[in-house]
Amino acid sequence: MSGNEAGGMDMFWMKHALCLAARGAASGEVPVGAVVVRSKEVVGEGYNQREKKNDPTAHAEIIAIRQAAGNLGRWRLDDCDIYVTLEPCPMCAGALVMARIGRIFYGTKDPRWGACGTLYDIPRDVRWNHSCTIRGGILAEDCAKMLREFFQARRQPAVQGGEMAERSKAGDSKSSRR
Numbered sequence: 818m819s820g821n822e823a824g825g826m827d828m829f830w831m832k833h834a835l836c837l838a839a840r841g842a843a844s845g846e847v848p849v850g851a852v853v854v855r856s857k858e859v860v861g862e863g864y865n866q867r868e869k870k871n872d873p874t875a876h877a878e879i880i881a882i883r884q885a886a887g888n889l890g891r892w893r894l895d896d897c898d899i900y901v902t903l904e905p906c907p908m909c910a911g912a913l914v915m916a917r918i919g920r921i922f923y924g925t926k927d928p929r930w931g932a933c934g935t936l937y938d939i940p941r942d943v944r945w946n947h948s949c950t951i952r953g954g955i956l957a958e959d960c961a962k963m964l965r966e967f968f969q970a971r972r973q974p975a976v977q978g979g980e981m982a983e984r985s986k987a988g989d990s991k992s993s994r995r
């Protein structure tokens with residue numbers, strides 16, 4: 818692998834995932850975006866849509882791999898890579914193993930839910946009959962910043978709305994943050 822070229826492509830796809838995340842933020846979703854790539858082509862993409870769909874499983878990665886499997890007409894995605902702005906949670910890490918995804922590239926670590934090396938390391942557990950290559954830290958600061966700004970903006974009106982609003986908002990943001 819010629820490092821520089823691979824690095825450039827990684828950043829290119831992560832920027833694409835960031836654009837998807839921004840779309841989520843614009844509609845009030847926690848901004849996480851994911852893109853599934855095969856032979857330098859997008860085969861699936863998604864962003865967190867838990868609020869809109871009232872679906873606890875509507876994470877960016879799940880939406881993206883469902884779309885990829887639909888487009889390719891098969892569930893096995895071993896020749897695909899996924900780029901996601903936030904380290905996948907246990908559900909998504911499990912789904913990525915189930916999809917036999919080739920490689921996982923993520924942006925910022927998730928200290929609360931991260932299951933690709935932080936709390937768990939599900940895709941690299943040798944007990945599965947499939948293991949993925951994982952690389953984190955791609956445009957990590959941009960990915961973290963988008964999340965930080967989203968939560969900051971969401972907290973602001975609550976502070977002005979008084980203590981009760983602040984309290985319920987804080988509870989809400991705590992429970993609904995991935």
Ligand SMILES: [Zn+2]
Pocket residue numbers: 876877878905906907908909910
């Ligand atoms: Zn997830």
